[in-house]
Amino acid sequence: MGRVVLVTGVSRYLGSRFAHLLSQDPSIERVIGVDVVPPAEDIGAAEFVRADIRNPVIGKVIANEQVDTVVHMNVIATPTGAGGRVSMKEINVIGTMQLLAACQKSPSVRRLVVKSTAGVYGCSPRDPAMFTEDTGAKVMPRSGWAKDCVEVEGYVRGFSRRRPDVSVVTLRLANFIGPTVRTALTDYFSLPVIPTVLGFDARLQFVHEDDGLEALRLATIGDVTGTVNVAGDGVLTLSQAARLAGRPTIAIPPSLSGVVGQIVRRAGLADFSSEQVRFLSFGRGMDTSRMRTDLGLEPRFTTREAFLDFVRGRHLHGPFSTEVVDRVEHGLLGVLGRFQDSGAGTR
Amino acid sequence: MNESSRPTQPRPPRRNPGRTPSSPRASSASRGASAVVAGAERATGERARRRRRTTPLLDDLEPFPAPSKAAVPEPEPATATASVTPVVTPLVTPPVTRGRRRRPAARRTSGGERLVAVADLAAQAGEQIAEALEELESQRRARAEGSGAADGRDGGQVRAESAESRIAEILAFLRRRLTGDFQVDEYGFDPELTETVTLHLLRVLYQRWFRVEVRGIDNVPSTGGALIVANHAGAIALDSLMVQVALHDEHPEHRFLRPLGADLVFSSPIIGELARKGGATLANNADAERLLAAGEVVGVWPEGFKGIGKPFSERYKLQRFGRGGFVSAALRTGAPIVPCAIVGSEETYPILGNIPTLARLLGLPYFPITPTFPLLGPLGLIPLPSKWLIEFGSPVPTGGLGPGAADDPMLVFDLTDQVRQTIQQTLYQLLVQRQSPFF
Numbered sequence: 001m002g003r004v005v006l007v008t009g010v011s012r013y014l015g016s017r018f019a020h021l022l023s024q025d026p027s028i029e030r031v032i033g034v035d036v037v038p039p040a041e042d043i044g045a046a047e048f049v050r051a052d053i054r055n056p057v058i059g060k061v062i063a064n065e066q067v068d069t070v071v072h073m074n075v076i077a078t079p080t081g082a083g084g085r086v087s088m089k090e091i092n093v094i095g096t097m098q099l100l101a102a103c104q105k106s107p108s109v110r111r112l113v114v115k116s117t118a119g120v121y122g123c124s125p126r127d128p129a130m131f132t133e134d135t136g137a138k139v140m141p142r143s144g145w146a147k148d149c150v151e152v153e154g155y156v157r158g159f160s161r162r163r164p165d166v167s168v169v170t171l172r173l174a175n176f177i178g179p180t181v182r183t184a185l186t187d188y189f190s191l192p193v194i195p196t197v198l199g200f201d202a203r204l205q206f207v208h209e210d211d212g213l214e215a216l217r218l219a220t221i222g223d224v225t226g227t228v229n230v231a232g233d234g235v236l237t238l239s240q241a242a243r244l245a246g247r248p249t250i251a252i253p254p255s256l257s258g259v260v261g262q263i264v265r266r267a268g269l270a271d272f273s274s275e276q277v278r279f280l281s282f283g284r285g286m287d288t289s290r291m292r293t294d295l296g297l298e299p300r301f302t303t304r305e306a307f308l309d310f311v312r313g314r315h316l317h318g319p320f321s322t323e324v325v326d327r328v329e330h331g332l333l334g335v336l337g338r339f340q341d342s343g344a345g346t347r
Numbered sequence: 348m349n350e351s352s353r354p355t356q357p358r359p360p361r362r363n364p365g366r367t368p369s370s371p372r373a374s375s376a377s378r379g380a381s382a383v384v385a386g387a388e389r390a391t392g393e394r395a396r397r398r399r400r401t402t403p404l405l406d407d408l409e410p411f412p413a414p415s416k417a418a419v420p421e422p423e424p425a426t427a428t429a430s431v432t433p434v435v436t437p438l439v440t441p442p443v444t445r446g447r448r449r450r451p452a453a454r455r456t457s458g459g460e461r462l463v464a465v466a467d468l469a470a471q472a473g474e475q476i477a478e479a480l481e482e483l484e485s486q487r488r489a490r491a492e493g494s495g496a497a498d499g500r501d502g503g504q505v506r507a508e509s510a511e512s513r514i515a516e517i518l519a520f521l522r523r524r525l526t527g528d529f530q531v532d533e534y535g536f537d538p539e540l541t542e543t544v545t546l547h548l549l550r551v552l553y554q555r556w557f558r559v560e561v562r563g564i565d566n567v568p569s570t571g572g573a574l575i576v577a578n579h580a581g582a583i584a585l586d587s588l589m590v591q592v593a594l595h596d597e598h599p600e601h602r603f604l605r606p607l608g609a610d611l612v613f614s615s616p617i618i619g620e621l622a623r624k625g626g627a628t629l630a631n632n633a634d635a636e637r638l639l640a641a642g643e644v645v646g647v648w649p650e651g652f653k654g655i656g657k658p659f660s661e662r663y664k665l666q667r668f669g670r671g672g673f674v675s676a677a678l679r680t681g682a683p684i685v686p687c688a689i690v691g692s693e694e695t696y697p698i699l700g701n702i703p704t705l706a707r708l709l710g711l712p713y714f715p716i717t718p719t720f721p722l723l724g725p726l727g728l729i730p731l732p733s734k735w736l737i738e739f740g741s742p743v744p745t746g747g748l749g750p751g752a753a754d755d756p757m758l759v760f761d762l763t764d765q766v767r768q769t770i771q772q773t774l775y776q777l778l779v780q781r782q783s784p785f786f
Contacts, residue, residue, distance in 0.1 A: 124614075125613035126610045128631050129533055129534045129535075129633075129634050130637060197616075199615075199616020199619070199620055200616055201535070203531070203534075203535045234530075234533065235533050236531070237537075239527075240529070243525060254616060325526050326522065329518050329521075333515060333518065336511060337511075340507055
């Protein structure tokens with residue numbers, strides 16, 4: 001008996017790539033992708049069903065297709081992709097509520113996989129260096145995507161109480177990065193000069209897009225339950241990441257960071273919420289031991305390698321790119337050598 | 348003394364011997380004499396022993412040295428200084444000065460023959476220092492002449508080549524920094540930056556300004572986790588920086604200290620960034636246990652702001668030791684606890700007063716008034732050049748108590764108290780040995 005997997009948010013980049021990945025898995029009979037618009041990317045053998053998760057129609061899809069596993073990926077990170085914050089919040093929160101209500105009614109659903117974010121841990125100077133799955137946020141995220149995810153996780157917990165026979169796994173993924181994925185953070189690192197918050201150097205953790213999708217695949221076909229953090233090994237500081245991208249940074253006083261964030265957002269350069277500014281001040285780290293022991297994922301990319309793959313994939317160059325700095329160093333050493341020779345000659 | 352007072356609460360006498368030499372112009376002779384008597388009494392360990400009887404765990408501690416013993420090891424630090432640190436130029440001054448400085452103290456003792464003996468020993472030590480320095484100086488001169496004669500023409504060439512390699516090194520370092528080609532660990536610690544820049548800058552303060560003298564560095568294990576617990580003093584936490592330099596420079600394994608800091612440190616711009624890059628992380632059990640389990644040397648200052656913000660009149664009196672969270676972290680990981688006493692930090696910024704209203708406005712735990720701050724503005728931020736002694740005590744093992752021990756509050760309280768008493772007594776010992784706060 002094969003499995004039938006329903007993937008929400010399939011028209012967005014990661015959703016369609018995930019549907020494509022799942023459709024190649026021999027242990028899965030059918031992959032059904034739902035979204036409001038047809039996917040632009042190739043979703044392989046997966047079937048697309050046009051349905052809005054904010055609408056009870058989703059329940060009919062689950063019932064008709066005898067879905068046994070639901071992968072919820074339709075939590076949107078940036079308001080620009082969803083047509084404003086109001087609609088984004090509706091998709092994220094109301095959509096999740098409808099989807100969970102449909103799952104609760106369905107006798108066929110055996111497993112629920114939720115893609116959440118590391119943002120639910122919030123960012124504050126009182127955070128521990130590494131969040132484990134049991135650590136709560138010291139300061140709750142107050143706006144945007146992270147707050148939606150906190151609410152989504154709350155509804156998911158409620159669901160798992162009401163349907164204890166359904167195994168539920170929530171993946172808290174670090175920021176996706178890689179040669180093709182596009183997020184607020186990849187836009188940010190593509191700016192010619194990277195604004196940072198004066199006096200702070202956040203610790204950042206990334207997960208490579210391939211590793212993130214592999215984590216979701218393992219969570220879908222495996223039997224892990226509960227919450228699992230997913231991130232590449234190690235951390236980069238913000239300034240270090242900027243240098244790896246070859247970009248100069250410009251430090252903005254904390255009091256002006258909100259204004260600058262807004263200007264950057266208005267200019268359409270990068271999507272910058274106040275939550276993002278906090279993240280870029282204090283950063284965050286997650287303990288990933290459960291990812292290895294319970295989920296069984298051994299990431300192929302460390303945080304640093306994932307970031308370098310992003311830099312290579314986007315062909316990012318700048319005054320601090322390795323080639324430029326190497327050339328300057330060799331030039332200086334050459335000048336020094338000539339100076340030395342002439343000095344020795346005169347002596 | 349007062350037997351009805353809480354036995355576990357150490358009540359150091361109002362006047363301690365550390366203060367006696369610090370105020371040679373103390374007006375009344377009788378006051379000075381009583382201070383000396385109090386100091387001598389404490390040195391005999393009378394109070395300490397009376398307290399210790401009430402805390403069973405403290406029986407394991409070494410008995411406090413008897414007064415006769417205390418007088419003997421006194422010249423040791425002085426000679427050690429002479430042979431090890433020739434950089435301490437202020438110490439170099441001829442023994443005459445030292446004799447003059449000691450005389451008022453000796454006069455005040457009247458009955459205290461011990462202090463007279465100490466003064467004599469100090470004078471001898473001064474002579475020894477002068478001799479040692481003369482010898483060093485002559486050696487240096489001889490070496491300089493010798494090398495000049497031997498190298499001859501090649502000297503310039505060698506120097507030029509070493510300069511070239513040095514510049515190449517600096518350029519390589521700058522290249523690594525500019526291209527992001529360095530590693531930070533998960534707490535944000537940047538070992539390359541710390542070793543290349545931060546420790547170099549701190550070393551100036553450590554060697555020239557505070558002339559830090561370190562004892563018992565072998566008590567810090569060479570491998571594996573350890574928890575260093577120390578007293579906290581001096582308005583801004585210079586003591587944690589100095590322990591960091593001490594551990595890196597004096598320890599045979601050049602270990603890095605991983606200090607645990609308050610959340611105020613990490614919420615302040617620049618300071619928070621530098622603290623993380625220097626190896627610090629937030630003081631919480633999760634981070635402490637994680638670091639100890641990874642085999643790092645973790646430093647905690649359990650007094651926190653109560654310690655660094657206390658007025659000068661309460662110097663070297665340990666404040667309450669938090670909730671003993673550091674002990675449970677050590678118990679859970681089986682890491683030994685190394686008590687560490689720091690003398691000298693209290694005199695860097697003597698806090699004479701506090702403006703609570705201003706502190707509340709600025710969101711600080713206290714707003715210190717020192718003799719120079721805020722009177723002299725930014726100049727007041729320069730610490731007074733006190734002489735520092737850092738002593739690492741013998742480690743308290745926690746491995747044999749089992750992992751369940753961390754959940755036994757009585758055991759945790761007893762251990763906390765034991766560590767606290769050890770630090771307090773070591774502080775008193777060091778204060779008796781110290782000649783003056785600034786020399």
